[in-house]
Amino acid sequence: MRTAIISDIHANLPALETVLADIAGAGVDRIYCLGDVIGYGPQPRECLQLSQKFEVNLLGNHEEAVLFDPIGFNPRAKAAVEWTKQQLMSSDRPREENASLWKHLDSMKQTHEEGDIFLAHGTPREPTREYLFVQDCKDDPAKVNELFESYGPSTAFVGHTHVAGIFAEGPRFITPKEVDGKYQLGSGNSIINVGSVGQPRDGDPRASYVIVEQDQVEFRRIAYPIEETMRRFKRTPLPENLALRLTEGR
Numbered sequence: 001m002r003t004a005i006i007s008d009i010h011a012n013l014p015a016l017e018t019v020l021a022d023i024a025g026a027g028v029d030r031i032y033c034l035g036d037v038i039g040y041g042p043q044p045r046e047c048l049q050l051s052q053k054f055e056v057n058l059l060g061n062h063e064e065a066v067l068f069d070p071i072g073f074n075p076r077a078k079a080a081v082e083w084t085k086q087q088l089m090s091s092d093r094p095r096e097e098n099a100s101l102w103k104h105l106d107s108m109k110q111t112h113e114e115g116d117i118f119l120a121h122g123t124p125r126e127p128t129r130e131y132l133f134v135q136d137c138k139d140d141p142a143k144v145n146e147l148f149e150s151y152g153p154s155t156a157f158v159g160h161t162h163v164a165g166i167f168a169e170g171p172r173f174i175t176p177k178e179v180d181g182k183y184q185l186g187s188g189n190s191i192i193n194v195g196s197v198g199q200p201r202d203g204d205p206r207a208s209y210v211i212v213e214q215d216q217v218e219f220r221r222i223a224y225p226i227e228e229t230m231r232r233f234k235r236t237p238l239p240e241n242l243a244l245r246l247t248e249g250r
Contacts, residue, residue: 002027005194006209007034007121007159008060009051011041011084012198013232015207016050018224019197021060026211026220032112032193034159035060035121035128040077041198041240042232044084045093048101059108060121061129062158067105072129076239083238086161103169116153117186117212122160124151124191131161132191144171148189156191157210163202164195164219176219185215192217198229203248 004023009016018229023031038044039062051057062081065073066088071140088101094109110127112119118202120127125147136144166174171189183192195208201206206221226246233243 002029002211003165004028004031004211005034005119005157006031006197007194007195008036008064008199009033009038009041009047010036010196010198011038011044013041013043013046013050014226014228015067015198015224016047016244019207020050020072022220022222023209023211028211030055032056032058032119032157034058034119034153034157035108036062036159037083037145038062038066040080040238042229042238044087045090045101048104050086050101052104056112056119057104057108058112058119058121059110059128063105063108063119064128070115071235076242080238080242083236094234113153113229115153116155118151118153118156120156120158123158124156132158132167132193133161134163134165134173137173139168141171144191147182147191149153155185157212158191158193159196161193162196162200162208164193164200166217167191181219183217185217195219196208199246200249204247205247 033051033054035058037047038170065081065121066085070078119125122128123130123132164176166183168174168190194210197207200208206223208221230243
């Protein structure tokens with residue numbers, strides 16, 4: 001069974017469509033999404049509609065903010081949340097379609113456990129909001145070790161920081177480049193960040209996701225038409241920097 005695990009689409013439809021095309025060509029059997037389908041980007045409705053076909057959809061902090069309150073969000077992120085809410089309640093679209101999108105949001109669960117893997121948006125300990133940063137391995141190793149002990153299976157997959165890589169025992173962070181894009185599970189506990197489809201922040205603007213088959217994780221980076229996403233931003237009142245950052249992968 002080949003499973004694609006994606007996260008942090010952030011309403012970037014060109015990125016999502018490009019990744020889904022790559023997934024289709026890779027012989028993947030199912031798609032699991034770790035949350036933040038919406039937020040920041042210009043096409044939340046279209047991305048949510050596509051995500052309804054995924055086998056698993058987890059609740060990200062941006063879905064939580066739209067459903068409840070944008071706790072801890074900066075002003076630009078809050079503005080994007082409010083605009084997203086308006087898009088999902090648009091009077092220009094059929095009422096049934098709006099209701100379907102809100103029902104989909106409400107159905108998203110915080111975690112998913114299956115065999116030897118655990119899925120969450122943020123961390124296994126605090127699935128929706130907590131961040132696990134690369135620098136935590138050096139600055140707060142106790143936190144990383146506590147996270148390793150906060151879930152049952154040996155491997156957890158997360159998103160949220162938009163930086164792909166492996167948190168391994170030590171603790172230490174392993175970049176996909178260090179393992180030539182492929183990581184073998186089974187040598188101890190690990191927390192794997194799948195990166196971001198729609199807003200990478202590791203200096204590489206290409207969309208990021210992983211494919212898992214048995215005990216192997218393959219990290220994939222896919223170029224998508226960023227210029228088209230930026231054109232679509234211009235049709236919205238969203239802050240300009242949310243579009244400009246896409247070109248730098250920041």
